[in-house]
Amino acid sequence: MLNQISRNRLPLLSLRAFEAVARHQSVSNAAAELCVTPGAVSQQVKQLEELVGVHLLRRKGRTVELTDAGQVLRPALTQAFQTIELTLAAIARGPRHNTLKLCLLPTLAEKWLVPRLSRFHGAHPDCDIQLMTSFRDIRFEAEDVDMASFMGKEVPAGLEGIRLFDDAFQPVCSPAFLRDTCSLATPADLSRATLLHSVRRIDDWQRWLDSAGMAKLEPKRSLSFENSSLAIQGAIDGLGVAIVQRVYVAELIKVGVLVAPFDLVARSDIGYYLVWSTTRAATPAFRAFLQWIRQEVQDSTA
Template sequence: MRNMRRKLPPLNALRAFEASGRYLSFTGAAKELLVTQGAISRHVSLLEDWLGVKLFLRTHRGIELTRKGETYIRALSSVFDQIDYATREARDDADGSVLRLKLPPTFAMRWLVPRLTRFKSLHPKIDIQVVTSHEPANFRREDIDVSVHSHPFPPEGAGHRRLLGEVLMPVCSPSLLERGPALRTPGDLAHHTLLSSRNRPMDWSRWMIEAGMTELESEGHIDFDNAALAYQGAIDDLGVMIAVRALIEDDLRSGRLVSPFDLQVSTPGAYYLACSQVGAKSPQLEAFEAWLVWEAVDYERGLSAPAITGSPPPQ
């Protein structure tokens, strides 16, 4: 190795510039790096002074890369990707004994976590870290091994594997059925509060169209930013939730929730699995992927069992 002193600009300035160039926004870079927009701007100016060139054009619409900036960011992004890969390889847990999962919050809480004990019983030495987000993983930028994400249609490109389809059904608590108003036909929903998730705004419309209704004026509507809160609201008699069956199966079996109608509606959407392509798959990652796919197949095989429908218990 040559013993030559490298002439490198400040690392924080490089990171600020590279993130700003990817987002074409100081604000976006600030959010990623957890600093203020002003700090990003100062770092970029420092780098420009250090280089003696302009990297961005400041306009009334925001920022644009100069020709020098475009050339520089291409080289830097490649270098940062190499550093990211080398860092993963050098980590103490690079043998794959720690698996990092990125999952939608409600999927994690209501489908995966109740099943994880089965995986841990098979592989007790594999540690798992779970991050929840409604955004799919960016494996080039995030230290994530496995990502599950709900897509309204099959995602483009290789590397995605279908896990679970989406079947919609209204559900509520048994006590809500008992005390009324009655829920004998879909039109009776007009007399109830409808619950939904902000991340799935079309679910009620999809189900109602299949039920033969073009619109419905209900008693009220409560929209949650997390579907798990909406499901809990249904359990606690708050109203009727339009549910993804896979996420409330345990509640149906235990009787915490019931379905007042037989109609179940399949959507074009599904949950898809993707695994990091950075380096070869470790035996631990392969084991988890195989287990997760088996669990999904086993669940969907049992989906042919009828839903638990409800009616008011005898007085």
């Protein structure tokens, strides 16, 4: 079995083949990425399944889907390969005075930073931004990343950072949903609605309902998404009521794309931070971005 295999005997080719298939949900697309035949990829995955003693994939027409075991293995492999890739890039990188590399939570990047970036580029046209997204913690000592997002009560030891905003969340839905599908006069009416949420924030609905005095409310159904950005889109599309960070939807509420049916906002003591290493030399791009982001945070909380 796999737990009896030492590190120097790990089936790296099979693991790489499975990760590519799982990411593409296609044997042929994985083969194209790895520059081998689909048959070779299938054989590598089969060898891995024989080694661990369980099925990792099941075929569904021309595509494949992950089994429960495959769902467990895929994120671990993707993170491991991404770490290797970033570490090799960090070793090979040369001086970068005008380029800043950021790695942020997906919804933080899409809903908070990207809408603001035009202001930074307008003020600093010579600075380049490379933006990546990930849910994992960044190891600055090994990775080619200048700044990263962090959620917690305070900045971790060995890092510096700036608090972007507090953890404050509330329900939102589309005006059409509120008008045509489910009238929400009181929090109790949520029992007739589909409640949307991110799987990364599975407790947010319960914490909000606790604050609303509806701890035992049972919704009609619930729908979960990989991240809050997808939950927000689900609300826009009228799938139900999403529980999301206020800052992510403030502009959408302002322009009428979404509405907040209740004024109650639930909060926690954690914050969203932008952090960086205390040992890495600050480039001109780093200093310019830090000064700009401090001003953005100040303006948004004024």
